[in-house]
């Protein structure tokens with residue numbers, strides 16, 4: 001059977017990491033693109049220097065790390081700035097994902113929030129979309145990150161509509177209910193032959 005590379009995606013806070021933990025619990029390596037994106041802007045790197053050059057030293061914390069909330073306010077309010085930032089980060093993320101595919105044997109999961117938006121679908125052999133209604137998505141995001149309603153709306157508007165991702169999915173994981181309902185869906189999806 002061909003090697004499975006699962007592209008795990010969804011909307012912001014729909015439950016990708018929660019599903020990713022279930023896969024990891026079953027021994028499947030899970031690579032998190034959000035963590036790779038954080039590596040790309042680590043202190044001392046060229047991406048962080050470029051960000052400071054463009055937006056000024058307000059982009060740095062006292063410790064010299066990226067001031068993520070300051071940058072988020074800029075890029076989620078302006079698509080041109082968001083695209084500029086992505087052009088600094090996504091090539092690094094893509095190369096790191098490719099390297100992970102090459103060094104890992106067997107089934108692998110790439111957890112990529114922007115799998116569609118960043119044009120990374122070619123890296124995976126099947127696409128799983130974790131989906132939930134707008135109301136729990138909003139409530140979970142608010143509870144976890146304490147973002148304002150306006151900031152939440154801006155982030156959601158920066159991503160493809162979830163319905164479009166669901167339409168293009170090989171597997172849809174419904175996360176409207178209790179987290180316990182995810183386990184059976186993950187088991188079912190894994191039991192399917194590769195798509």
Ligand SMILES: CC(C)(COP(=O)(O)OP(=O)(O)OC[C@H]1O[C@@H](n2cnc3c(N)ncnc32)[C@H](O)[C@@H]1O)[C@@H](O)C(=O)NCCC(=O)NCCS
Nearest residue numbers: 011012033034037068071072075086089093113114158159
């Ligand atoms: C703007 C930044 C600094 C804000 O950091 P913050 O800690 O507030 O958010 P974090 O990185 O944890 O992301 C949380 C979620 O926001 C959403 N998100 C992040 N970047 C983007 C983006 N460019 N477009 C749409 N949604 C995004 C994703 O759903 C992600 O899971 C950060 O999100 C960033 O560097 N974004 C650009 C890199 C990127 O595109 N990352 C996505 C994975 S490749």
Ligand SMILES: Nc1ncnc2c1ncn2[C@@H]1O[C@H](COP(=O)(O)OP(=O)(O)OP(=O)(O)O)[C@@H](O)[C@H]1O
Nearest residue numbers: 011012013014015016017018140144175177178179
């Ligand atoms: N079924 C559920 N019921 C209640 N809370 C949930 C459920 N699923 C996830 N959560 C909570 O919602 C929040 C978002 O879930 P999670 O972090 O898995 O989403 P994500 O898609 O990985 O988010 P992001 O896009 O920000 O990376 C977390 O605080 C998580 O504990």
